[in-house]
Amino acid sequence: MGLLTNLKDSISRVTDGLFAADEPKRIGIYGPPNAGKTTLANRIARDWTGDAVGPESHIPHETRRARRKENVEIERNGRKVTIDIVDTPGVTTKVDYKEFLDHDMEKDDAVRRSREATEGVAEAMHWLREDVDGVIYVLDSTTDPFTQVNTMLIGIIESQDLPALILANKTDLPGSDVQQIANAFPQHETIPLSALEGDNMDEVYTKIAEYFG
Amino acid sequence: MPHQCTTCGRTFPDGSKEMLSGCPDCGGNKFQFKPASETADEQPSPGGDKPPATDRQSPSTDRQSSPTDRQSSPAGSQPAADDNSTADADASAPESSRPDSGTPDGQAANANASDSEHVRERSQEDVAQASARSDVVSPDELDRASRDVETGSSSPEPGSDAPTDTEGPRPDINDLREELNEQFESIRIVSPGKYELNLMELYDRQEYIISLQEDGRYVIEMPDAWGIDDE
Numbered sequence: 001m002g003l004l005t006n007l008k009d010s011i012s013r014v015t016d017g018l019f020a021a022d023e024p025k026r027i028g029i030y031g032p033p034n035a036g037k038t039t040l041a042n043r044i045a046r047d048w049t050g051d052a053v054g055p056e057s058h059i060p061h062e063t064r065r066a067r068r069k070e071n072v073e074i075e076r077n078g079r080k081v082t083i084d085i086v087d088t089p090g091v092t093t094k095v096d097y098k099e100f101l102d103h104d105m106e107k108d109d110a111v112r113r114s115r116e117a118t119e120g121v122a123e124a125m126h127w128l129r130e131d132v133d134g135v136i137y138v139l140d141s142t143t144d145p146f147t148q149v150n151t152m153l154i155g156i157i158e159s160q161d162l163p164a165l166i167l168a169n170k171t172d173l174p175g176s177d178v179q180q181i182a183n184a185f186p187q188h189e190t191i192p193l194s195a196l197e198g199d200n201m202d203e204v205y206t207k208i209a210e211y212f213g
Numbered sequence: 214m215p216h217q218c219t220t221c222g223r224t225f226p227d228g229s230k231e232m233l234s235g236c237p238d239c240g241g242n243k244f245q246f247k248p249a250s251e252t253a254d255e256q257p258s259p260g261g262d263k264p265p266a267t268d269r270q271s272p273s274t275d276r277q278s279s280p281t282d283r284q285s286s287p288a289g290s291q292p293a294a295d296d297n298s299t300a301d302a303d304a305s306a307p308e309s310s311r312p313d314s315g316t317p318d319g320q321a322a323n324a325n326a327s328d329s330e331h332v333r334e335r336s337q338e339d340v341a342q343a344s345a346r347s348d349v350v351s352p353d354e355l356d357r358a359s360r361d362v363e364t365g366s367s368s369p370e371p372g373s374d375a376p377t378d379t380e381g382p383r384p385d386i387n388d389l390r391e392e393l394n395e396q397f398e399s400i401r402i403v404s405p406g407k408y409e410l411n412l413m414e415l416y417d418r419q420e421y422i423i424s425l426q427e428d429g430r431y432v433i434e435m436p437d438a439w440g441i442d443d444e
Contacts, residue, residue, distance in 0.1 A: 097406030111406030115425050118400060118408040123423070125415035152412050 024071055024082040025212050028132035030124065030157075032149055033060040033090025033117075035138045036169040040195035041087035044208075045069045047201065053087045059103045061117035063089045066127055076209035083134075083212055088127060089120025091149055128156060134163040134212045141168035141192065142175035145184040154185055163211045168192045171199060219243040400425070 029037045041053040054067045069085045095118045100110035128135075135157050139145050157164045166185055168178040172194040182190040191207055193200040216225040216232055220241030225232045235242045399414035402425075424432040 091412065093410050093412060095408045095410070107406075114406040114408065118410065119423065119425055121410050121412075122400065122415050122421065125412060126421040129416050149412065156413075156416055 024084045025133040026068075026084045026086055026131055027134045027136055027208070027212055028086045028088055028124075028127055029136045029138060030088055030091065030128065030153060031138035032140070032147065033092055034058070035090065035140045036195045037090065037138045038063050038087050040136070040138055040167065040169065040193075041067070041069065041085050043195045043198060043201065044074075044085060044205075045072060047205075048072050048074055053085065059105075060099060061090060061095070061113060061120065063087060064113070064116040064120035065089065066120070066123050074205050074209055076206055076213075079209065079213065081209045081213040083208070086127060086132060088124035089117060091121050091124050091153060092117075093149060095121070128153075128160075132162065135165070136208070137164055137166045138169050138195075139166065139181050140170050141178050141181055142170055142173050145181045150184070154188075158187075164188055165204075165207050165211050166190045167195075167204065169195055172197045215247050217245045217247060219245050400431070 029041050031037050038054050038056045042056060045051050045053045049069065049072055051069065053069045054063055056062065066089065067087045069087070072083050072085050074081045074083065095114050097107070097110035097114035100113050101107065105113070137154065137157070139150065154164070166181065166188045168176070168181040168190050170176055171178065171192045176192075178190065178192040189207070191200070191204055193204050195201075215227045216229065217223070218225075218232070218236040218239065218241045220243065221236060221239040223236055223238050224247075225244070231237050232244060236244075399411045399418060401409040401411070403409055420433040423434050426432070
Protein backbone atom coordinates (compact mmCIF):
# COMPACT_ATOMS: atom_id res chain seq x y z
CA MET A 1 0.00 0.00 0.00
CA GLY A 2 2.79 2.35 0.93
CA LEU A 3 4.48 1.63 -2.34
CA LEU A 4 1.33 2.29 -4.32
CA THR A 5 0.63 5.44 -2.40
CA ASN A 6 4.13 6.67 -3.03
CA LEU A 7 3.75 5.78 -6.66
CA LYS A 8 0.50 7.69 -6.82
CA ASP A 9 2.12 10.68 -5.17
CA SER A 10 5.01 10.57 -7.59
CA ILE A 11 2.75 10.26 -10.59
CA SER A 12 0.49 13.05 -9.45
CA ARG A 13 3.46 15.31 -8.85
CA VAL A 14 4.88 14.56 -12.26
CA THR A 15 1.53 15.13 -13.94
CA ASP A 16 1.05 18.27 -11.91
CA GLY A 17 4.37 19.45 -13.14
CA LEU A 18 3.63 18.58 -16.75
CA PHE A 19 0.08 19.73 -17.14
CA ALA A 20 -0.53 22.16 -14.40
CA ALA A 21 2.59 24.22 -14.35
CA ASP A 22 0.57 27.37 -14.61
CA GLU A 23 -1.88 26.42 -11.90
CA PRO A 24 -1.45 28.47 -8.78
CA LYS A 25 0.52 26.69 -6.11
CA ARG A 26 -1.39 26.01 -2.94
CA ILE A 27 0.59 27.34 -0.05
CA GLY A 28 -0.49 26.24 3.38
CA ILE A 29 0.08 28.60 6.26
CA TYR A 30 0.87 26.34 9.17
CA GLY A 31 1.94 26.71 12.74
CA PRO A 32 0.81 26.38 16.34
CA PRO A 33 -2.28 28.23 17.58
CA ASN A 34 -1.93 31.96 18.07
CA ALA A 35 1.22 32.28 16.03
CA GLY A 36 -0.40 34.86 13.77
CA LYS A 37 -1.27 32.70 10.78
CA THR A 38 -4.57 34.39 10.00
CA THR A 39 -3.06 37.81 10.56
CA LEU A 40 -0.42 36.94 8.00
CA ALA A 41 -2.94 35.45 5.59
CA ASN A 42 -5.06 38.58 5.86
CA ARG A 43 -2.03 40.78 5.40
CA ILE A 44 -1.03 38.96 2.22
CA ALA A 45 -4.59 38.85 0.88
CA ARG A 46 -5.23 42.51 1.63
CA ASP A 47 -1.94 43.60 0.15
CA TRP A 48 -2.55 41.79 -3.14
CA THR A 49 -6.31 41.33 -3.51
CA GLY A 50 -7.91 43.81 -1.18
CA ASP A 51 -9.88 41.11 0.63
CA ALA A 52 -9.34 39.42 3.92
CA VAL A 53 -9.18 35.69 4.53
CA GLY A 54 -10.80 35.40 7.92
CA PRO A 55 -11.30 36.95 11.32
CA GLU A 56 -8.29 37.38 13.58
CA SER A 57 -8.43 36.96 17.31
CA HIS A 58 -6.21 36.75 20.31
CA ILE A 59 -8.26 33.77 21.45
CA PRO A 60 -6.57 30.54 20.39
CA HIS A 61 -8.22 28.44 17.71
CA GLU A 62 -10.12 31.29 16.14
CA THR A 63 -9.52 29.59 12.83
CA ARG A 64 -11.17 26.22 13.02
CA ARG A 65 -11.63 25.53 9.35
CA ALA A 66 -9.04 25.88 6.66
CA ARG A 67 -9.78 28.92 4.54
CA ARG A 68 -8.51 29.40 1.10
CA LYS A 69 -7.85 32.58 -0.78
CA GLU A 70 -7.34 31.78 -4.41
CA ASN A 71 -5.34 33.44 -7.11
CA VAL A 72 -3.31 35.79 -5.01
CA GLU A 73 -0.96 37.43 -7.45
CA ILE A 74 2.27 38.61 -5.94
CA GLU A 75 4.54 40.74 -8.03
CA ARG A 76 8.22 40.76 -7.30
CA ASN A 77 10.99 42.21 -9.36
CA GLY A 78 8.83 42.41 -12.46
CA ARG A 79 7.72 38.80 -12.09
CA LYS A 80 4.27 37.61 -11.11
CA VAL A 81 3.67 34.64 -8.86
CA THR A 82 0.16 33.35 -8.37
CA ILE A 83 -0.61 31.32 -5.29
CA ASP A 84 -3.61 30.05 -3.40
CA ILE A 85 -3.26 30.77 0.27
CA VAL A 86 -4.64 28.19 2.66
CA ASP A 87 -4.95 29.52 6.17
CA THR A 88 -5.08 26.46 8.42
CA PRO A 89 -6.21 25.99 12.01
CA GLY A 90 -3.41 26.01 14.56
CA VAL A 91 -1.91 22.59 15.07
CA THR A 92 -1.64 21.23 18.57
CA THR A 93 -1.63 17.90 20.35
CA LYS A 94 -4.06 18.92 23.08
CA VAL A 95 -7.23 20.93 23.03
CA ASP A 96 -8.94 21.76 26.29
CA TYR A 97 -12.09 23.85 26.53
CA LYS A 98 -10.84 25.28 29.82
CA GLU A 99 -8.33 27.45 28.04
CA PHE A 100 -11.26 29.27 26.43
CA LEU A 101 -13.01 29.91 29.71
CA ASP A 102 -10.39 32.55 30.46
CA HIS A 103 -11.68 34.51 27.50
CA ASP A 104 -15.12 35.17 28.90
CA MET A 105 -16.67 32.24 27.17
CA GLU A 106 -19.53 30.14 28.45
CA LYS A 107 -18.72 26.52 29.06
CA ASP A 108 -20.99 25.27 26.28
CA ASP A 109 -19.37 27.59 23.79
CA ALA A 110 -15.93 26.65 25.01
CA VAL A 111 -16.66 22.94 24.63
CA ARG A 112 -18.01 23.49 21.13
CA ARG A 113 -15.03 25.62 20.19
CA SER A 114 -12.78 22.93 21.52
CA ARG A 115 -14.47 20.29 19.39
CA GLU A 116 -14.31 22.46 16.31
CA ALA A 117 -10.67 23.24 16.98
CA THR A 118 -9.94 19.53 17.14
CA GLU A 119 -11.70 19.00 13.85
CA GLY A 120 -9.67 21.87 12.52
CA VAL A 121 -6.39 20.23 13.47
CA ALA A 122 -7.51 17.06 11.72
CA GLU A 123 -8.34 19.11 8.67
CA ALA A 124 -5.03 20.92 8.75
CA MET A 125 -3.16 17.64 8.91
CA HIS A 126 -5.22 16.31 6.07
CA TRP A 127 -4.44 19.34 3.92
CA LEU A 128 -0.79 18.88 4.66
CA ARG A 129 -0.94 15.36 3.40
CA GLU A 130 -3.04 15.91 0.32
CA ASP A 131 -3.43 19.43 -0.79
CA VAL A 132 -0.52 21.78 -0.36
CA ASP A 133 2.42 22.44 -2.64
CA GLY A 134 4.39 24.50 -0.17
CA VAL A 135 4.30 25.66 3.41
CA ILE A 136 4.70 28.94 5.19
CA TYR A 137 5.39 27.97 8.74
CA VAL A 138 4.54 30.74 11.17
CA LEU A 139 6.00 30.85 14.66
CA ASP A 140 5.49 33.29 17.47
CA SER A 141 9.00 34.56 18.06
CA THR A 142 8.21 35.35 21.69
CA THR A 143 7.71 31.68 22.52
CA ASP A 144 9.96 28.66 22.65
CA PRO A 145 10.02 26.98 19.25
CA PHE A 146 11.31 23.68 20.58
CA THR A 147 7.96 21.95 20.83
CA GLN A 148 6.73 18.56 19.82
CA VAL A 149 4.27 20.05 17.36
CA ASN A 150 6.85 22.19 15.61
CA THR A 151 9.36 19.40 15.40
CA MET A 152 6.79 16.97 14.09
CA LEU A 153 5.30 19.30 11.52
CA ILE A 154 8.63 20.48 10.21
CA GLY A 155 9.66 16.83 10.03
CA ILE A 156 6.58 15.97 8.00
CA ILE A 157 7.09 18.92 5.70
CA GLU A 158 10.68 17.89 5.12
CA SER A 159 9.72 14.29 4.52
CA GLN A 160 7.29 15.47 1.85
CA ASP A 161 9.99 17.56 0.22
CA LEU A 162 7.69 20.54 0.34
CA PRO A 163 9.31 23.95 0.00
CA ALA A 164 9.01 25.64 3.39
CA LEU A 165 9.51 29.16 4.56
CA ILE A 166 9.80 29.75 8.29
CA LEU A 167 8.54 33.06 9.55
CA ALA A 168 9.40 34.41 12.98
CA ASN A 169 6.33 36.49 13.65
CA LYS A 170 5.49 39.09 16.28
CA THR A 171 8.78 40.93 16.09
CA ASP A 172 6.89 43.97 17.31
CA LEU A 173 6.59 42.40 20.75
CA PRO A 174 9.28 42.99 23.36
CA GLY A 175 10.07 39.33 24.03
CA SER A 176 10.67 38.51 20.40
CA ASP A 177 13.71 36.31 19.79
CA VAL A 178 14.18 35.56 16.11
CA GLN A 179 17.55 33.96 16.64
CA GLN A 180 16.02 31.30 18.85
CA ILE A 181 13.83 30.23 15.98
CA ALA A 182 16.69 30.30 13.52
CA ASN A 183 18.65 28.09 15.89
CA ALA A 184 15.78 25.67 16.25
CA PHE A 185 15.52 25.03 12.52
CA PRO A 186 18.94 25.79 11.10
CA GLN A 187 18.21 23.81 7.95
CA HIS A 188 15.65 26.43 6.92
CA GLU A 189 15.81 30.10 6.29
CA THR A 190 14.04 32.14 8.96
CA ILE A 191 12.44 35.43 8.05
CA PRO A 192 11.47 37.85 10.82
CA LEU A 193 8.27 39.84 10.49
CA SER A 194 5.38 41.45 12.22
CA ALA A 195 2.27 40.46 10.31
CA LEU A 196 0.24 42.75 12.52
CA GLU A 197 2.35 45.81 11.86
CA GLY A 198 3.36 44.85 8.36
CA ASP A 199 7.04 44.98 9.24
CA ASN A 200 9.45 43.31 6.83
CA MET A 201 6.67 42.17 4.52
CA ASP A 202 8.77 43.08 1.50
CA GLU A 203 11.27 40.42 2.34
CA VAL A 204 8.47 37.96 3.02
CA TYR A 205 7.02 38.53 -0.46
CA THR A 206 10.40 38.23 -2.06
CA LYS A 207 10.95 34.92 -0.36
CA ILE A 208 7.45 33.71 -1.25
CA ALA A 209 8.15 34.45 -4.90
CA GLU A 210 11.50 32.76 -4.63
CA TYR A 211 10.29 29.66 -2.85
CA PHE A 212 6.93 29.12 -4.46
CA GLY A 213 7.18 30.82 -7.81
CA MET B 214 -13.18 -38.94 45.16
CA PRO B 215 -12.50 -35.54 46.46
CA HIS B 216 -15.95 -34.51 47.69
CA GLN B 217 -17.83 -35.84 50.65
CA CYS B 218 -21.19 -34.73 51.99
CA THR B 219 -20.62 -33.46 55.48
CA THR B 220 -24.11 -34.55 56.52
CA CYS B 221 -24.37 -38.15 55.42
CA GLY B 222 -20.84 -38.90 54.36
CA ARG B 223 -21.60 -39.83 50.78
CA THR B 224 -18.67 -39.25 48.50
CA PHE B 225 -18.60 -37.94 44.98
CA PRO B 226 -15.93 -37.95 42.35
CA ASP B 227 -14.45 -34.67 41.40
CA GLY B 228 -16.66 -32.81 38.96
CA SER B 229 -19.75 -34.78 39.87
CA LYS B 230 -22.93 -33.18 38.68
CA GLU B 231 -25.01 -34.90 41.28
CA MET B 232 -23.69 -32.89 44.13
CA LEU B 233 -24.37 -29.63 42.37
CA SER B 234 -28.04 -30.03 43.23
CA GLY B 235 -27.27 -30.95 46.74
CA CYS B 236 -26.59 -34.38 48.09
CA PRO B 237 -29.09 -36.77 46.46
CA ASP B 238 -29.31 -38.81 49.64
CA CYS B 239 -29.79 -36.26 52.37
CA GLY B 240 -30.18 -32.97 50.54
CA GLY B 241 -27.14 -31.57 52.26
CA ASN B 242 -25.28 -28.83 50.51
CA LYS B 243 -22.03 -28.81 52.38
CA PHE B 244 -19.28 -30.94 51.12
CA GLN B 245 -15.83 -31.67 52.27
CA PHE B 246 -13.04 -31.63 49.80
CA LYS B 247 -10.54 -34.41 50.11
CA PRO B 248 -7.25 -34.03 48.32
CA ALA B 249 -6.61 -36.60 45.68
CA SER B 250 -3.61 -38.11 47.42
CA GLU B 251 -5.72 -38.89 50.42
CA THR B 252 -8.50 -40.50 48.48
CA ALA B 253 -6.50 -41.98 45.69
CA ASP B 254 -6.27 -45.43 47.18
CA GLU B 255 -9.94 -45.48 48.00
CA GLN B 256 -11.21 -44.92 44.54
CA PRO B 257 -9.02 -43.45 41.90
CA SER B 258 -11.26 -41.26 39.89
CA PRO B 259 -9.63 -39.79 36.87
CA GLY B 260 -11.14 -36.51 35.93
CA GLY B 261 -9.53 -36.16 32.56
CA ASP B 262 -12.49 -37.58 30.74
CA LYS B 263 -15.02 -35.37 32.34
CA PRO B 264 -16.68 -32.66 30.37
CA PRO B 265 -15.08 -29.33 30.98
CA ALA B 266 -18.32 -27.91 32.24
CA THR B 267 -18.36 -30.01 35.31
CA ASP B 268 -14.68 -29.75 35.70
CA ARG B 269 -14.78 -26.01 35.85
CA GLN B 270 -17.51 -26.10 38.37
CA SER B 271 -15.51 -27.98 40.81
CA PRO B 272 -13.77 -24.94 42.21
CA SER B 273 -17.04 -23.56 43.37
CA THR B 274 -17.96 -26.69 45.15
CA ASP B 275 -14.48 -26.90 46.46
CA ARG B 276 -14.98 -23.54 47.91
CA GLN B 277 -17.93 -24.61 49.87
CA SER B 278 -15.92 -27.20 51.60
CA SER B 279 -12.69 -25.37 51.81
CA PRO B 280 -12.99 -24.43 55.46
CA THR B 281 -13.40 -28.00 56.52
CA ASP B 282 -10.98 -29.12 53.96
CA ARG B 283 -8.30 -27.20 55.65
CA GLN B 284 -8.93 -28.98 58.84
CA SER B 285 -8.96 -32.40 57.34
CA SER B 286 -6.27 -32.17 54.79
CA PRO B 287 -3.13 -33.65 56.19
CA ALA B 288 0.22 -32.15 55.73
CA GLY B 289 1.23 -35.16 53.74
CA SER B 290 -0.08 -33.91 50.45
CA GLN B 291 0.57 -30.26 50.75
CA PRO B 292 3.32 -28.53 52.56
CA ALA B 293 2.35 -26.10 55.27
CA ALA B 294 -1.03 -25.00 54.12
CA ASP B 295 -1.80 -21.88 56.01
CA ASP B 296 -5.07 -20.07 56.31
CA ASN B 297 -5.05 -18.24 53.06
CA SER B 298 -3.83 -21.19 51.12
CA THR B 299 -7.15 -22.26 49.77
CA ALA B 300 -5.64 -21.73 46.41
CA ASP B 301 -2.87 -24.11 47.24
CA ALA B 302 -5.33 -26.70 48.35
CA ASP B 303 -7.22 -26.42 45.14
CA ALA B 304 -4.19 -26.36 43.02
CA SER B 305 -2.26 -29.14 44.58
CA ALA B 306 -5.04 -31.55 45.26
CA PRO B 307 -6.41 -32.02 41.81
CA GLU B 308 -3.14 -32.31 40.06
CA SER B 309 -3.36 -36.06 39.78
CA SER B 310 -7.03 -36.30 39.10
CA ARG B 311 -7.61 -33.29 36.92
CA PRO B 312 -4.92 -33.06 34.39
CA ASP B 313 -7.01 -30.89 32.15
CA SER B 314 -7.81 -28.30 34.69
CA GLY B 315 -5.87 -25.21 33.95
CA THR B 316 -5.53 -21.86 35.51
CA PRO B 317 -9.22 -21.16 35.95
CA ASP B 318 -8.93 -23.12 39.14
CA GLY B 319 -5.99 -21.15 40.22
CA GLN B 320 -7.70 -17.92 39.41
CA ALA B 321 -10.92 -18.91 40.98
CA ALA B 322 -9.05 -19.86 44.05
CA ASN B 323 -8.21 -16.28 44.72
CA ALA B 324 -11.86 -15.60 44.99
CA ASN B 325 -12.40 -18.46 47.33
CA ALA B 326 -12.14 -16.59 50.54
CA SER B 327 -14.92 -14.15 49.93
CA ASP B 328 -16.94 -16.60 47.93
CA SER B 329 -16.95 -19.32 50.49
CA GLU B 330 -17.94 -16.88 53.15
CA HIS B 331 -21.03 -16.03 51.18
CA VAL B 332 -21.83 -19.64 50.75
CA ARG B 333 -21.41 -20.42 54.38
CA GLU B 334 -23.74 -17.66 55.34
CA ARG B 335 -26.47 -19.25 53.35
CA SER B 336 -27.89 -21.80 55.69
CA GLN B 337 -30.12 -23.56 53.27
CA GLU B 338 -30.43 -23.66 49.57
CA ASP B 339 -33.75 -24.77 48.25
CA VAL B 340 -34.24 -27.12 45.38
CA ALA B 341 -35.04 -24.44 42.88
CA GLN B 342 -31.88 -22.58 43.64
CA ALA B 343 -29.84 -25.69 43.56
CA SER B 344 -31.37 -26.77 40.31
CA ALA B 345 -30.89 -23.39 38.77
CA ARG B 346 -27.31 -23.42 39.73
CA SER B 347 -26.61 -26.84 38.42
CA ASP B 348 -28.43 -26.24 35.19
CA VAL B 349 -27.26 -22.81 34.31
CA VAL B 350 -23.71 -22.36 35.37
CA SER B 351 -21.44 -22.63 32.42
CA PRO B 352 -17.69 -22.65 32.39
CA ASP B 353 -17.66 -19.20 30.92
CA GLU B 354 -19.90 -17.78 33.55
CA LEU B 355 -17.85 -19.39 36.20
CA ASP B 356 -14.71 -17.98 34.75
CA ARG B 357 -16.17 -14.56 34.56
CA ALA B 358 -17.58 -14.70 38.03
CA SER B 359 -14.33 -15.76 39.51
CA ARG B 360 -12.43 -13.05 37.80
CA ASP B 361 -14.90 -10.42 38.82
CA VAL B 362 -14.16 -11.12 42.40
CA GLU B 363 -10.46 -11.01 42.02
CA THR B 364 -10.55 -7.76 40.13
CA GLY B 365 -7.42 -5.78 40.42
CA SER B 366 -5.90 -8.00 43.01
CA SER B 367 -4.04 -10.22 40.68
CA SER B 368 -3.45 -10.54 37.03
CA PRO B 369 -4.10 -13.75 35.18
CA GLU B 370 -1.34 -16.26 35.28
CA PRO B 371 0.86 -16.38 32.27
CA GLY B 372 -0.39 -19.75 31.19
CA SER B 373 -4.04 -18.97 31.56
CA ASP B 374 -6.58 -20.27 29.11
CA ALA B 375 -7.52 -18.38 26.02
CA PRO B 376 -10.93 -17.15 27.20
CA THR B 377 -9.30 -15.04 29.83
CA ASP B 378 -7.75 -12.93 27.16
CA THR B 379 -10.87 -12.13 25.26
CA GLU B 380 -13.47 -11.67 27.88
CA GLY B 381 -11.46 -11.20 31.00
CA PRO B 382 -12.57 -7.91 32.42
CA ARG B 383 -10.72 -5.47 34.41
CA PRO B 384 -7.17 -5.99 35.40
CA ASP B 385 -5.57 -5.06 32.11
CA ILE B 386 -8.35 -3.14 30.45
CA ASN B 387 -6.79 0.24 31.04
CA ASP B 388 -3.47 -0.91 29.75
CA LEU B 389 -5.14 -2.45 26.79
CA ARG B 390 -7.14 0.68 26.06
CA GLU B 391 -4.00 2.73 26.24
CA GLU B 392 -2.25 0.38 23.92
CA LEU B 393 -5.12 0.48 21.46
CA ASN B 394 -5.22 4.22 21.67
CA GLU B 395 -1.58 4.42 20.87
CA GLN B 396 -1.96 2.04 18.01
CA PHE B 397 -5.12 3.23 16.36
CA GLU B 398 -6.52 6.39 17.68
CA SER B 399 -5.90 9.69 16.03
CA ILE B 400 -8.17 11.70 18.30
CA ARG B 401 -8.65 10.71 21.90
CA ILE B 402 -11.60 12.23 23.70
CA VAL B 403 -10.36 12.65 27.23
CA SER B 404 -13.62 14.19 28.37
CA PRO B 405 -16.18 16.44 26.74
CA GLY B 406 -14.32 19.40 25.33
CA LYS B 407 -10.94 17.88 26.03
CA TYR B 408 -9.04 16.17 23.26
CA GLU B 409 -5.65 14.70 22.63
CA LEU B 410 -4.48 14.41 19.09
CA ASN B 411 -2.06 12.03 17.53
CA LEU B 412 -0.71 14.20 14.75
CA MET B 413 1.13 11.46 12.97
CA GLU B 414 -2.00 9.33 12.90
CA LEU B 415 -4.03 12.23 11.58
CA TYR B 416 -1.44 12.86 8.95
CA ASP B 417 -1.04 9.23 7.98
CA ARG B 418 -4.66 8.32 7.57
CA GLN B 419 -6.11 8.70 4.16
CA GLU B 420 -9.63 9.37 5.29
CA TYR B 421 -10.33 12.71 6.81
CA ILE B 422 -12.30 13.44 9.95
CA ILE B 423 -14.81 16.11 9.17
CA SER B 424 -17.02 16.10 12.22
CA LEU B 425 -16.75 14.98 15.81
CA GLN B 426 -19.95 14.04 17.60
CA GLU B 427 -20.76 14.65 21.22
CA ASP B 428 -20.91 10.97 22.02
CA GLY B 429 -17.44 10.16 20.81
CA ARG B 430 -18.38 9.12 17.30
CA TYR B 431 -16.99 10.95 14.36
CA VAL B 432 -17.76 11.37 10.72
CA ILE B 433 -15.07 10.75 8.22
CA GLU B 434 -14.77 11.44 4.56
CA MET B 435 -13.66 8.32 2.80
CA PRO B 436 -10.80 8.34 0.36
CA ASP B 437 -11.84 9.14 -3.16
CA ALA B 438 -12.24 6.55 -5.85
CA TRP B 439 -8.69 6.82 -6.96
CA GLY B 440 -7.48 6.16 -3.46
CA ILE B 441 -9.67 3.10 -3.09
CA ASP B 442 -8.35 1.64 -6.32
CA ASP B 443 -4.89 2.06 -4.98
CA GLU B 444 -5.63 0.22 -1.82
